[in-house]
Amino acid sequence: MSKSFVSVEGLARKYPQKEGELVVFEDVNIGIEKGEFVCIIGHSGCGKSTILNVLAGLDSPSAGAVIMDGREVSGPSLDRGVVFQNYSLLPWLTALQNVSFGVRARFPQWSKQQVNDHSKKFLEMVGLGHSLEKKPSQLSGGMRQRVSIARAFATSPKLLLLDEPFGALDALTRGVIQDELIKIWGETHQTVFMITHDVDEAILLADRILLMTNGPHARVAESVTINLPRPRQRASVVKDPGYYKIRNYLVNFLVERSGELAGSGGEESGSFKTLEVDPTQLADTGETNNSMVEMPDLVASH
Amino acid sequence: MQSLNLRAALTSLVFLVVLLGLWEAFNQPPEASGELSEFELLMGGADQEARVPPPSQVLGHAWDELSNPFYDAGPNDKGIGIQLAYSLYRVLTGYFLAALIAIPLGFVIGMSPLMYKALNPFIQVLRPISPLAWMPLALFIIKDSEQSAIFVIFICSIWPMLINTAFGVANVRKDWIKVAQTHELGALKTAFQVILPAAAPTILTGMRISIGIAWLVIVAAEMLVGGTGIGYYVWNEWNNLDLNSVIFSILMIGVVGMLLDLALGAVAKLVQYEE
Ligand SMILES: Nc1ncnc2c1ncn2[C@@H]1O[C@H](COP(=O)(O)OP(=O)(O)OP(=O)(O)O)[C@@H](O)[C@H]1O
Ligand SMILES: [Mg+2]
Numbered sequence: 359m360s361k362s363f364v365s366v367e368g369l370a371r372k373y374p375q376k377e378g379e380l381v382v383f384e385d386v387n388i389g390i391e392k393g394e395f396v397c398i399i400g401h402s403g404c405g406k407s408t409i410l411n412v413l414a415g416l417d418s419p420s421a422g423a424v425i426m427d428g429r430e431v432s433g434p435s436l437d438r439g440v441v442f443q444n445y446s447l448l449p450w451l452t453a454l455q456n457v458s459f460g461v462r463a464r465f466p467q468w469s470k471q472q473v474n475d476h477s478k479k480f481l482e483m484v485g486l487g488h489s490l491e492k493k494p495s496q497l498s499g500g501m502r503q504r505v506s507i508a509r510a511f512a513t514s515p516k517l518l519l520l521d522e523p524f525g526a527l528d529a530l531t532r533g534v535i536q537d538e539l540i541k542i543w544g545e546t547h548q549t550v551f552m553i554t555h556d557v558d559e560a561i562l563l564a565d566r567i568l569l570m571t572n573g574p575h576a577r578v579a580e581s582v583t584i585n586l587p588r589p590r591q592r593a594s595v596v597k598d599p600g601y602y603k604i605r606n607y608l609v610n611f612l613v614e615r616s617g618e619l620a621g622s623g624g625e626e627s628g629s630f631k632t633l634e635v636d637p638t639q640l641a642d643t644g645e646t647n648n649s650m651v652e653m654p655d656l657v658a659s660h
Numbered sequence: 661m662q663s664l665n666l667r668a669a670l671t672s673l674v675f676l677v678v679l680l681g682l683w684e685a686f687n688q689p690p691e692a693s694g695e696l697s698e699f700e701l702l703m704g705g706a707d708q709e710a711r712v713p714p715p716s717q718v719l720g721h722a723w724d725e726l727s728n729p730f731y732d733a734g735p736n737d738k739g740i741g742i743q744l745a746y747s748l749y750r751v752l753t754g755y756f757l758a759a760l761i762a763i764p765l766g767f768v769i770g771m772s773p774l775m776y777k778a779l780n781p782f783i784q785v786l787r788p789i790s791p792l793a794w795m796p797l798a799l800f801i802i803k804d805s806e807q808s809a810i811f812v813i814f815i816c817s818i819w820p821m822l823i824n825t826a827f828g829v830a831n832v833r834k835d836w837i838k839v840a841q842t843h844e845l846g847a848l849k850t851a852f853q854v855i856l857p858a859a860a861p862t863i864l865t866g867m868r869i870s871i872g873i874a875w876l877v878i879v880a881a882e883m884l885v886g887g888t889g890i891g892y893y894v895w896n897e898w899n900n901l902d903l904n905s906v907i908f909s910i911l912m913i914g915v916v917g918m919l920l921d922l923a924l925g926a927v928a929k930l931v932q933y934e935e
Contacts (some may be wrong), residue, residue: 416838434841446835450857459853463843495934513843618791 755811766825824866
């Protein structure tokens with residue numbers, strides 16, 4: 359377990375209630391390798407954001423621990439960059455200043471010029487070279503999220519945490535930024551842990567997708583390996599013969615098994631094992647004739 | 661937009677002309693006749709000059725005063741510029757002393773729920789006290805009328821700044837604090853790079869309210885304390901029955917108050933941000 363670069367061990371989050379306690383999730387075990395892109399999918403309220411906040415060091419769990427690079431995570435750190443769902447840019451700073459805010463914190467010994475050049479480079483990478491001096495209020499939602507991503511990548515954290523970074527964006531913008539994320543990730547090979555509600559987005563980006571059962575007593579039930587060849591492109595990846603096999607498998611989990619598995623085995627705590635799956639190796643069930651399984655309505659109500 | 665501004669300016673001008681016209685028309689020297697009003701009796705009978713002067717006179721007087729605002733012909737005869745300068749000096753001194761205390765203290769109260777709860781009763785009791793009620797105590801303790809006036813300004817301008825700063829700091833978006841945390845900013849850097857800019861518009865609102873109150877209070881305070889200042893000047897000219905000067909200085913109080921507010925409004929614009 360502790361061989362992984364990041365390892366989440368026996369994580370649980372409980373809230374006291376009038377009667378007993380509310381167990382949001384428990385027995386969550388995750389291993390993330392260096393350079394790996396991991397997505398986590400689960401229904402709204404199962405505790406994804408909480409897990410991410412614990413990874414970031416912004417929240418502490420009721421039980422269990424997160425170990426990164428051999429050391430336990432006990433508070434926020436520049437080693438773990440976070441992109442929040444509501445882009446958390448500082449509204450009184452320009453795009454460039456927002457990015458250099460992060461860069462200056464990361465590399466305090468750098469000169470102003472170095473900080474500026476580095477920040478500009480990352481803003482250009484996400485296609486914002488022309489909006490350096492704009493304030494967040496003058497940027498569209500998509501552009502703001504790109505600034506957040508540029509800020510996170512520019513500080514080159516050991517682990518990058520993305521909480522539904524594209525949740526609030528329309529499909530077109532989302533596609534463009536996904537491409538940018540693929541590009542920037544291809545250049546830096548950060549370790550990434552990302553929450554998403556979008557199955558296609560997860561398949562496009564991830565090396566591995568973690569599937570959570572519904573809460574309460576949510577768990578990371580399965581870890582699905584995505585072995586589609588890289589670099590992936592939005593247009594061509596769907597033509598891969600394995601794509602719909604994976605997609606159907608994931609949608610099937612979300613529609614059916616996430617509920618069936620929910621809360622099961624609450625007694626034998628500590629014994630829960632995440633199932634490793636490679637859907638492309640599964641026998642054809644007959645239903646994977648590239649037909650679209652109806653997407654469940656996963657859009658969270660925040 | 662341009663045309664709206666233009667139309668508004670023209671309308672203002674019309675109002676001004678009508679107002680001055682009515683004032684002028686109703687305040688012509690009365691024909692010497694009939695019974696004296698009680699007021700005229702009090703004023704020593706037939707003193708024709710005791711009426712409210714028409715705007716033409718006031719304007720003429722204003723012209724004289726403003727063409728030589730800084731003359732100094734003894735304790736009871738100083739130019740309007742000198743009097744206003746005294747008042748401004750007191751207001752700004754008391755005001756900035758208050759800001760010096762209110763803003764850091766407001767920061768502490770806003771950051772710490774304990775301090776908020778602990779200091780809240782004091783603030784609630786002290787805040788509604790009329791600043792002039794402090795005057796006797798201030799005079800007794802400080803024994804200097806000048807400094808007592810400054811103290812009164814200090815005490816009246818501290819509350820809006822203190823309360824707004826605390827409110828602004830306490831309500832900084834949690835997301836922004838998280839940004840500071842994930843970038844490992846220390847307490848001081850978080851305060852100056854995140855909380856202060858985030859709370860600045862609210863703090864400036866408090867500062868703007870304070871300067872308005874301070875300018876209101878200084879006139880009353882100087883009437884009590886005497887010696888110099890625009891408040892004393894108004895009262896002194898009233899005692900001299902120089903209504904020209906009284907009206908002129910009332911207008912000057914308004915103009916200076918407006919300028920103070922405009923100045924702080926400009927600063928507020930600098931720190932304003934859009935979410
Ligand atoms: N203070 C609290 N008291 C009780 N329950 C809480 C509290 N805070 C959060 N929860 C519960 O914790 C659960 C997990 O919340 P979290 O934000 O991690 O969900 P999520 O998986 O990120 O959902 P979404 O996909 O909608 O963002 C929710 O069901 C919520 O009801
Ligand atoms: Mg969430």
